Amino acid sequence: MAEKIKYPWGHNRRFNTYSDYFKQRFGGRIQKLSIDAGFTCPNRDGSKGRGGCSFCNNNAFSPSYCQPVKSIGKQIEEGIEFHKKRYPRTRGYLGYFQSYSNTYESIEVLRSRYEEALSHPEITGLVIGTRPDTVNEEILDYIASIAKHHYVIIEYGLESCYNSTLERVNRGHTFEESQRAIEMTAARGIRQGAHFIIGLPGESEPEILAQAEIISELPIQNVKFHQLQIVKNTNMAREYEADPGSFHLFNLEEYLELMASFIEQLNPGFVIERIAGEVNQGYLLGDSWGLRYDKVLEKFENLLANKDTWQGKEFRKSG
Numbered sequence: 001m002a003e004k005i006k007y008p009w010g011h012n013r014r015f016n017t018y019s020d021y022f023k024q025r026f027g028g029r030i031q032k033l034s035i036d037a038g039f040t041c042p043n044r045d046g047s048k049g050r051g052g053c054s055f056c057n058n059n060a061f062s063p064s065y066c067q068p069v070k071s072i073g074k075q076i077e078e079g080i081e082f083h084k085k086r087y088p089r090t091r092g093y094l095g096y097f098q099s100y101s102n103t104y105e106s107i108e109v110l111r112s113r114y115e116e117a118l119s120h121p122e123i124t125g126l127v128i129g130t131r132p133d134t135v136n137e138e139i140l141d142y143i144a145s146i147a148k149h150h151y152v153i154i155e156y157g158l159e160s161c162y163n164s165t166l167e168r169v170n171r172g173h174t175f176e177e178s179q180r181a182i183e184m185t186a187a188r189g190i191r192q193g194a195h196f197i198i199g200l201p202g203e204s205e206p207e208i209l210a211q212a213e214i215i216s217e218l219p220i221q222n223v224k225f226h227q228l229q230i231v232k233n234t235n236m237a238r239e240y241e242a243d244p245g246s247f248h249l250f251n252l253e254e255y256l257e258l259m260a261s262f263i264e265q266l267n268p269g270f271v272i273e274r275i276a277g278e279v280n281q282g283y284l285l286g287d288s289w290g291l292r293y294d295k296v297l298e299k300f301e302n303l304l305a306n307k308d309t310w311q312g313k314e315f316r317k318s319g
């Protein structure tokens, strides 16, 4: 009988899943609660650009309880009520500052918004989603001080390792700026994750796969991947309608094959938060895969088993 492989993440799934990481760390299910704290983003207010990243429509992924007209406390209350019905055994909640750039404000404003979330008795920590060009020494020092007493992770939107892609999607920052923010964050011992969109226009499959090696060298702990989806009312939707041939939207089977090869090369030390995204069909241009994320994940794990592969199987640490 073949010997069972012992994965470095300590459970027997073929990649280091977010849910298992939380079970190991907190002893049970932890739920993120999306918060829209009313921030904006430098790629929308004109300081970096206007019109935003070409793929961006924040409404497409914000749950209904999450609206900036409501106080942070109220959004948390409604979020807990919503999730308690679906997952009654949840052990704790993280305030997920998700919409726009959640470090793009003065330190006083950030302090009041983060502390409002942390003052809720059921909130055990924060997830702060932001752009890498909206952090500085002062903000990171402050976040490091919160992280001494709470679970805190900064989730940077990197989207791609290629400057040509970042330019094409009007991202308004370079990969070097992302690396700088990540190094500054790592220097303070703050947990951090990076978000990538797989299949941005102009990237070939070999170029997508080559990013696994670049990402693996970053001093981060978490990664999150979304397949490219064209969301209505975005600049990308207009580009797509004008020239659909310059895009490749992966079907589910193609995408899972690609991601199986991708995670084979990925640092086994990373927690993989997601391998794909979900956008409501109503927001999408074109067809969705028609499967909930748990079913996509099930198919992915079956594929990994059939191929007898796993996260980091082909990872080679450089240097």
Ligand code: SF4
Residues within 6 Å of the ligand: 041, 042, 043, 044, 051, 052, 053, 056, 057, 058, 099, 100, 101, 131, 157
């Ligand atoms: S994706 Fe983020 S950085 Fe880009 S426009 Fe939207 S909110 Fe701003």
